[in-house]
Amino acid sequence: MATAVGSGPAQFTDRLLAPAWTPSRVWWVLFGVSGAGTLVLAGAVAYTVATGIGVWGNNIPVAWAYAIINFVWWIGIGHAGTFISAFLLLFHQRWRSSINRVAEAMTLFALVNAGLFPLLHLGRPWFFYWLIPYPTRMGVWPQFKSALPWDAAAVATYFTVSLLFWYLGLVPDLAAARDRAPGRTRRRIYGVFALGWRGAGRQWHQYRVAYLVLAGLAAPLVISVHSIVSLDFAISQLPGWHSTIFPPYFVAGAIYSGFAMVLLLLIPLRRAFRLEDLITERHLDNMAKLLLAMAWMLIYSYVVETFMAWYSGNAYERYTYLVERPLGPYAWIFWGMLTANVVVPQLFWWRRLRVSPPVLFAASLLILAGMWTERFIIIVTSLNRDFLPSSWHFYAPTWVDWSILFGSVAFFFLLFFLFLRFVPMVAISELKQQRHEASAAAAAVAAP
Amino acid sequence: MKAGVLAEFPSAEGVLEALAVLRRNGYRRLESYTPYPVEGADDRLGLGRSRLPRFIFAGGVLGAILGYGIQWYANVWDYPQSIGGRPVHAVAAFIPATFEATVLGAALVAFFGLFVALRLPELWHPVFEIDGFERASVDRFWVGVDARDRRFDDRKVTGLLEGLHPLRVVPIAEDA
Numbered sequence: 001m002a003t004a005v006g007s008g009p010a011q012f013t014d015r016l017l018a019p020a021w022t023p024s025r026v027w028w029v030l031f032g033v034s035g036a037g038t039l040v041l042a043g044a045v046a047y048t049v050a051t052g053i054g055v056w057g058n059n060i061p062v063a064w065a066y067a068i069i070n071f072v073w074w075i076g077i078g079h080a081g082t083f084i085s086a087f088l089l090l091f092h093q094r095w096r097s098s099i100n101r102v103a104e105a106m107t108l109f110a111l112v113n114a115g116l117f118p119l120l121h122l123g124r125p126w127f128f129y130w131l132i133p134y135p136t137r138m139g140v141w142p143q144f145k146s147a148l149p150w151d152a153a154a155v156a157t158y159f160t161v162s163l164l165f166w167y168l169g170l171v172p173d174l175a176a177a178r179d180r181a182p183g184r185t186r187r188r189i190y191g192v193f194a195l196g197w198r199g200a201g202r203q204w205h206q207y208r209v210a211y212l213v214l215a216g217l218a219a220p221l222v223i224s225v226h227s228i229v230s231l232d233f234a235i236s237q238l239p240g241w242h243s244t245i246f247p248p249y250f251v252a253g254a255i256y257s258g259f260a261m262v263l264l265l266l267i268p269l270r271r272a273f274r275l276e277d278l279i280t281e282r283h284l285d286n287m288a289k290l291l292l293a294m295a296w297m298l299i300y301s302y303v304v305e306t307f308m309a310w311y312s313g314n315a316y317e318r319y320t321y322l323v324e325r326p327l328g329p330y331a332w333i334f335w336g337m338l339t340a341n342v343v344v345p346q347l348f349w350w351r352r353l354r355v356s357p358p359v360l361f362a363a364s365l366l367i368l369a370g371m372w373t374e375r376f377i378i379i380v381t382s383l384n385r386d387f388l389p390s391s392w393h394f395y396a397p398t399w400v401d402w403s404i405l406f407g408s409v410a411f412f413f414l415l416f417f418l419f420l421r422f423v424p425m426v427a428i429s430e431l432k433q434q435r436h437e438a439s440a441a442a443a444a445v446a447a448p
Numbered sequence: 449m450k451a452g453v454l455a456e457f458p459s460a461e462g463v464l465e466a467l468a469v470l471r472r473n474g475y476r477r478l479e480s481y482t483p484y485p486v487e488g489a490d491d492r493l494g495l496g497r498s499r500l501p502r503f504i505f506a507g508g509v510l511g512a513i514l515g516y517g518i519q520w521y522a523n524v525w526d527y528p529q530s531i532g533g534r535p536v537h538a539v540a541a542f543i544p545a546t547f548e549a550t551v552l553g554a555a556l557v558a559f560f561g562l563f564v565a566l567r568l569p570e571l572w573h574p575v576f577e578i579d580g581f582e583r584a585s586v587d588r589f590w591v592g593v594d595a596r597d598r599r600f601d602d603r604k605v606t607g608l609l610e611g612l613h614p615l616r617v618v619p620i621a622e623d624a
Contacts (some may be wrong), residue, residue: 002601006585009587010586010587013483013586013587036606060550071598096615138524142522142528143529143531144522144523145534145541150545150548153515153544153545153548154544154548156548157548157552157555159556160552160555160556163557164559165555166553168559168562172483172585174585176483178585179584179586181505182587195568195570195571196568196569196570196571196573198481198483198573198575199482199484199569199585200480200481200482200488201478201479201480201482201486201493202479202493202566204482204485204486204489204497205495205498206500206562207491207562207566209498209500209501210500210504210558210561210562211502213500213554213556213558214559218555220551221551224551230543309528326594416599420541429585430484432484432587439463
């Protein structure tokens with residue numbers, strides 16, 4: 001890991017904490033823009049709840065549309081954060097320490113957005129608690145043979161574990177923030193959140209165990225959550241959904257879109273806060289390689305599901321995959337999706353493009369859009385033309401659908417900007433440990 | 449430790465050396481305060497294997513039992529429904545939520561169990577009264593001998609620590 005020469009641990013700590021002390025003018029502008037977008041979200045949600053989901057473009061048969069597309073998209077984006085923080089920790093990928101805090105925060109904020117959509121899609125979101133198994137006077141219970149309670153369990157667990165893991169990782173850095181904060185008020189606030197952390201040997205001893213175990217617990221969630229989300233589709237009989245490849249296909253797609261989002265956030269961040277020595281070319285290179293690998297898993301899934309549709313000999317399967325998607329009314333979206341998800345990542349065969357921030361940034365944007373359209377294709381093309389042509393119905397979103405989608409993006413960025421403003425955005429203590437161990441190793445090599 | 453003697457060092461190596469010397473001199477109730485975990489400190493502090501994983505495992509088992517139990521009680525015992533002629537006790541359909549409950553149970557114990565084990569939150573502590581201790585989270589390394597140590601003697605410990613060339617040696621007392 002590259003380290004800035006001649007900067008002691010104190011300067012290092014102060015440099016990484018500095019963004020939390022004084023907001024720049026750019027920060028205020030970004031905060032204002034994303035805050036305004038969040039107001040649009042709030043307005044559209046209020047309108048939906050007050051009027052009913054008839055204000056969306058949903059119809060019968062396309063009963064699932066933007067709400068579920070956005071849900072799957074956001075929750076998929078979250079997966080990269082957990083992948084980076086848990087899987088890469090367990091595999092001793094030390095480069096993760098520069099980016100895991102940002103990635104974990106991204107996971108949480110993506111999950112907050114994801115959770116919004118199934119609730120709104122309930123139609124009467126104030127009854128959301130009916131999904132929780134608790135003894136009611138009505139004498140009814142959730143039906144666990146349905147995928148909806150699985151989803152609720154998976155997403156609730158995922159959010160809780162991600163939050164605990166993130167907070168645990170933050171505690172030593174919150175203690176550093178408490179000890180470096182200018183002014184008594186901030187010292188007190190950070191002091192409360194640091195819970196009185198002293199960095200005692202006894203504390204570190206247990207802390208490391210708990211952190212590692214939590215990473216081990218979060219790692220299977222990367223696989224399980226999107227698998228369960230995919231079962232919402234796969235356990236139905238609809239052509240285009242009824243496929244056993246869905247769980248791995250969804251997990252690969254989730255991590256793929258999540259890495260794109262991580263890059264989208266890190267590239268401007270690295271420039272704005274001069275973090276080039278922490279988020280190095282190597283980080284960009286590794287992330288781009290992971291994007292390429294995930295892209296190929298996705299390509300494999302696309303090929304297999306199309307082949308299986310043909311090989312099944314089933315007229316409805318064949319129609320959905322071989323006629324409706326490539327030639328139907330949404331064909332332009334289908335081909336756009338293939339361009340973004342399949343063609344764009346092939347750029348990353350070249351190292352020069354893998355380490356080029358503008359290329360990565362543009363590719364990430366396209367991939368995020370591509371993954372959103374993938375969910376559109378899966379949901380809308382499967383639903384709008386099912387078994388009986390007399391029940392076919394075209395789907396088009398309304399302005400409320402668009403407001404909620406873009407509003408949720410704004411809300412995500414609002415949360416992210418608040419995170420940058422108030423929370424140590426890099427795992428400072430972990431990086432100091434690595435710097436120390438690197439310099440100790442260098443000293444050991446230098447000594448005869 | 450709430451009372452005893454502390455010494456401040458500029459490096460992690462200083463802490464490791466001090467801990468080794470103190471141990472050799474028979475002191476057992478030792479503590480270090482460092483900005484990051486220092487490799488090798490655990491042994492010198494005399495810390496054994498953490499018992500946390502056992503509790504976390506128990507939390508996972510409890511989560512699994514509760515998760516499956518709730519589903520069984522809800523869908524088999526209290527409110528059975530025949531849906532498409534499928535068995536009321538549909539084991540496979542209960543697995544996803546059971547898995548999630550297992551992970552949730554274990555994670556909750558890992559997180560809250562840690563803070564119980566560490567007796568945190570504890571927002572005030574005698575060490576925080578030392579002027580300059582706030583650098584323990586940034587770039588300074590402290591070693592402490594607890595006053596409850598069997599061989600604790602204010603002057604001897606101070607003398608021993610002074611001999612290790614720390615930046616300074618500071619006594620702390622509970623009523624500080």
